[in-house]
Amino acid sequence: MIIKWKKLFFTINEIYGNVESSEKLQKADVHAFFQQPGLIHSSKRNTLHKETRTLCIDLHKSEEQLRTELNKSTRYQINKADRDHLTIRVVTNPNTNDLEDFKRFFNVYAKEKGIELFQDERINGMAGNGKLYITYVFHKNGDLLAGHLYMADGNRAGMFYSGSIRLTNTDIPKNDVGRANRYLHWHDILYFKKENYHLYDFYGISLDENNKDQQNINQFKRSFGGEEVTEYRSFIPQTLKGSLFVLLLKIKWRNQVERIKGNMVRNEQTKAKERGFFP
Template identity: 30%
Template sequence: MLIVTKKFIFSVGEVWFDENPEELSNVDVVHYRQLLHPIKGGQSDEFYTRLIDLTKSHDELWECISSNDRYKIRRAEQKDHIIYEYWEKIDSDTLNDFSDFYDSFASQKGLTKINRAQLQNRADAGVIDISRVKLKDGESLVWHVYYRTKNRVRLLHSASLKKNDDTSYQSILGRANRYHHWQDIVRFKNLGISTYDFGGWYIGNTDREKLGINQFKEKFGGEVVKNFNCVYGITLKGKLYLHLLNVYMRLSQLSLLRKPYFLSHTQTQEKIEAPASSEVEFSIPEAQRE
């Protein structure tokens, strides 16, 4: 699947995993996400993530989860009276509901708001899967957005809102997050998808929040793998794009230049942060680690 967007004067393609699009003549540059190997002649950064093998049996997947987390999942299902729902065909109302919620989450966490144009473009290409856990009264607890292919799903966004003055709510939220991931895993397995991708793994040792996110993911089992994010210029304009990107990256290290408007937040974050942080395009709130 090749997803094409226009950025300033450049036509930019997006390809995930090791898919091989048949036609690249209509793009200047291609962003390859999470390849097994770097592309010769392109610019590549290492990207680590955690994968769960969904070809295992339901019981095997369940036993891979820590006993404490299995308890919290059962309690969420039996006592918290929460509701799990999902959308495989995404309409504008669902996108707007999620995006509004995510923007509130981003404001609370000091993150950048969702790139609505990029999300819409991916949804139009039919590769977005959205799920939510909510309370009986309809209040949203957690939203998940995935990039979904025939064999692999990759968590792009996870959002929930904290209520620091309500410890009971925080406890329910922590259990709901675990329940949400488990329900997604079971649903994707039942659809015949073979790999669940948590969307990143922090390989450093200094950021306590990211280390906490690692611990949360680790409790679901799976293994850490190394992928590569690559950018490859096809046309002369594409090579110019890469040159400008390189200039920006060098200057940005000195905080001398603001982000040029032909680069999306996701692209600049991947180039700047991927070597040091694998939490690109994806954040898990603290409640998931409680």
């Protein structure tokens, strides 16, 4: 799957999954490779590489088996939420108005959490390829409780954004909102299973053991079962502007534990070759 989008005056090709030949890609300042089994073009100069970990659920498994793999607390909360008279809404191929609605909802949550706001250009690039789904869960009184935005390619559904009203709504108990959010995740897992997807991807497990907030999110994701998978991201400049973009990323991410530097790049090259991966 390939997504082309623009950030400021930089044009980016995002490539997810299998890479046949980067020569066939449209012109861009940067080629950004995601969900790779090894580093891409790691011998080139001025490149940036990251090791990432994510949690994937195998949707080939039966619903009964998936439910069994939930931890006890999450299974209890989902069962309880089933009696809360919640309403689920799924938006397939969201249009501009749908995306604006989700953006308004998510940005309120993002500001409270202090995380990056909705990325218009990037999401519009995904939407142009028909790769997006939005799901919502509503309280019995009609209030929106939580929402998710997925990037999906027919094989793998990745949770790109997740937000709730837990931090902003004082009328509904936080426990009720959290329970509804778990229920929405469970519904989404079953939805993509019925749509014959192979993987449900929580889109990231933080490697920063010192970040308590990120570790709490990791614990939440792991409560649904699944398998942790190590993958790689490579950012390869194609123009002078692209080299500047990669340099800015290096500065921005200079302290991230996921970033691969120096000898670590050569070590990962060796590991990839041992696995038979030759990008």
